[in-house]
Amino acid sequence: MTTGTVIFRILLALVLLAPIPFGAYRPWAWSLLGTLTGVLLVAWAVTVLRGQAHVTLTLRHLWFVVLPFLAALAWAAAQTWGGLPVGWHHPLWADVDRVLGTGMGRPAILGSVSIDPEMTFNALLRLLTYGGIFLLAAQLCRRRARARAGLLAVILAQLGYAAYGLVVHFSGVERILWFEKWAYVGDLTSTFVNRNAYAAYAGMGMVCCIALFMDALKHMSIRRGRMFDMAETVLIRAVPYLLAAMVIGVALLLSRSRAATVATGAALLILVLCALWAHLVRLRTAMASALAVLVIGFSALLLGGEGVAQRFSDGITDRTREEIYRLGLAAVEDSPLAGHGLGAFEPAFRIYRDSSLTADPIIDLAHNVHLETLMDMGLIGAGLLYLSFAAILAVCAWGLRNRQRDQIYPMVALSCAALIAGHGFVDFSAQMPAIAMTLAFLLGIGYAQSWQTRVARPAADTEEEEPTGPVPAASHNH
Numbered sequence: 001m002t003t004g005t006v007i008f009r010i011l012l013a014l015v016l017l018a019p020i021p022f023g024a025y026r027p028w029a030w031s032l033l034g035t036l037t038g039v040l041l042v043a044w045a046v047t048v049l050r051g052q053a054h055v056t057l058t059l060r061h062l063w064f065v066v067l068p069f070l071a072a073l074a075w076a077a078a079q080t081w082g083g084l085p086v087g088w089h090h091p092l093w094a095d096v097d098r099v100l101g102t103g104m105g106r107p108a109i110l111g112s113v114s115i116d117p118e119m120t121f122n123a124l125l126r127l128l129t130y131g132g133i134f135l136l137a138a139q140l141c142r143r144r145a146r147a148r149a150g151l152l153a154v155i156l157a158q159l160g161y162a163a164y165g166l167v168v169h170f171s172g173v174e175r176i177l178w179f180e181k182w183a184y185v186g187d188l189t190s191t192f193v194n195r196n197a198y199a200a201y202a203g204m205g206m207v208c209c210i211a212l213f214m215d216a217l218k219h220m221s222i223r224r225g226r227m228f229d230m231a232e233t234v235l236i237r238a239v240p241y242l243l244a245a246m247v248i249g250v251a252l253l254l255s256r257s258r259a260a261t262v263a264t265g266a267a268l269l270i271l272v273l274c275a276l277w278a279h280l281v282r283l284r285t286a287m288a289s290a291l292a293v294l295v296i297g298f299s300a301l302l303l304g305g306e307g308v309a310q311r312f313s314d315g316i317t318d319r320t321r322e323e324i325y326r327l328g329l330a331a332v333e334d335s336p337l338a339g340h341g342l343g344a345f346e347p348a349f350r351i352y353r354d355s356s357l358t359a360d361p362i363i364d365l366a367h368n369v370h371l372e373t374l375m376d377m378g379l380i381g382a383g384l385l386y387l388s389f390a391a392i393l394a395v396c397a398w399g400l401r402n403r404q405r406d407q408i409y410p411m412v413a414l415s416c417a418a419l420i421a422g423h424g425f426v427d428f429s430a431q432m433p434a435i436a437m438t439l440a441f442l443l444g445i446g447y448a449q450s451w452q453t454r455v456a457r458p459a460a461d462t463e464e465e466e467p468t469g470p471v472p473a474a475s476h477n478h
Contacts, residue, residue, distance in 0.1 A: 014037065024433035034126065124343075142448050166188070206248050342381065344376060
C-alpha cells in the first residue's frame with residue numbers, strides 16, 4: 001500500500017466519522033478534526049518532497065481557487081489585528097476604552113474589526129480545515145479508483161447514519177448516542193442535534209445515490225437479445241443505489257425539515273439536468289431517472305412523510321427568522337466593508353436585537369449562512385470567499401460539459417453545492433463541520449475529475465492522471 005493511499009484512507013475516515021460527535025459541532029471535535037487534517041497535509045507534503053507522490057494539480061490549476069480563498073483568510077486574520085485604522089474597528093471597542101481608558105491619551109484596550117477576536121480565530125481554523133480537505137481530495141482523487149471509492153464510501157456512511165437514525169426513531173428511544181435528547185424530540189436527527197442539519201446531510205447522500213444510479217444506467221441497452229444484460233444492469237448495478245436512496249430519503253422526511261426537503265428536491269432536479277447537459281445520459285434515461293426519483297419520493301412520503309407534510313400544511317411563516325434577517329441587514333449596513341468579525345455573529349448581533357425577539361434568550365446563528373457571512377466578513381471578505389467557491393464550481397461545470405468520461409463527479413459536486421447553498425438561505429447546515437467537511441471532500445473529487453487527463457510517468461506513487469488543461473479534448477480521453 002502506497003503512502004498516498006494511506007493518506008487518502010485516513011482522510012476518508014475523518015470525513016465519514018465527522019458526523020458522529022453531534023455533527024462535529026463541538027470545540028473538541030472540530031479542533032481534533034482540524035489538527036488531524038493539518039497532519040495529513042504535512043504528511044502529503046513530505047511524501048511529495050520525498051518523491052513518493054505526484055502533484056497532479058499544480059498552482060496553474062489551483063491559483064484562481066487558492067488565491068481568493070487565502071485572501072479571504074488573510075482578511076479574517078486582519079479582523080483580529082489591532083493595527084488596522086481605528087475607523088475600521090468595531091465601535092464597541094471605543095465604548096470599552098471610554099470606560100477603561102487611561103486618561104493619558106492612550107487607549108487602554110487595543111481594538112480590532114472583530115468584536116470577538118477569539119471567535120474569529122476559531123472560525124478561521126475551521127475554514128482552514130475545510131480548505132485542507134478540499135486540497136487533499138483534489139490531489140489524491142485524480143485517480144479514478146479513488147474518486148469512485150470516495151463516492152461509494154460517502155453513500156455507505158450515509159446509509160449507516162440513516163439506518164441508525166431509523167432504528168433509534170422507531171424504537172422510541174429519544175437519544176443521540178448515549179445522551180438524552182434535549183432538542184427536536186420526536187424528530188429523526190441521527191447523530192446530529194439539529195433536524196435541519198441532518199436532513200441537509202442526508203440530502204447529499206441522496207444526490208450521491210441517484211448519481212451512481214444514473215451512471216449505472218448510462219450503458220443500458222434494450223436492443224433485441226440484450227434483455228438479460230439490461231436486467232442485470234438494472235437489478236444488480238443500479239437498483240441497490242435506488243434502495244439506498246429510499247432508506248436515506250425516509251430518514252430525511254422523518255426529520256420533518258421542510259427547507260432541507262425542498263433543497264434536496266431541487267438538487268436532484270439539478271442533478272438530472274446536469275446529466276442531460278453533459279450528455280451523460282440520453283433523454284429517456286434521464287426521464288427514467290426522474291421517474292425513479294419520484295417513485296422514491298412518493299414511497300418515502302408514504303413511509304415517513306406525514307410529519308413533514310403536516311409542517312408544510314401549517315405554513316412556513318417564521319417571524320423570529322424574519323426579525324433576525326431584518327436586524328442582520330441593519331448590522332451589514334453599519335459595517336458593509338469591514339464586517340463585524342468572522343464567526344462573531346452572536347456577540348455582534350446581541351447589540352442589534354430588540355424587543356421583537358423575546359422568545360429566544362440566545363441567538364448564536366443567523367439561520368441564513370449568506371447573510372451571516374456578509375455580516376461577519378463584510379463585502380471584502382465575503383466577496384473573496386464566494387469568488388473562491390465560484391471558481392471551483394466554474395471548473396466543475398466546465399469539466400461536466402467537456403469531459404467524455406467521469407462527469408458523475410463534477411455533477412455530484414455541483415448538485416451538492418446547490419443543495420447546501422440553497423438550504424443556507426434559511427438555515428445554517430453549511431456551518432456544521434461534518435457537513436462542510438463532506439461538501440469540501442465532494443467538491444475536491446469533482447474538481448479533480450474536471451480536468452483533461454493524461455497518464456503520468458511511472459513513479460513510486462504516480463499512477464495519478466495528470467491534468468493537461470481545463471477543457472478535455474476528445475482525442476485525449478481513454
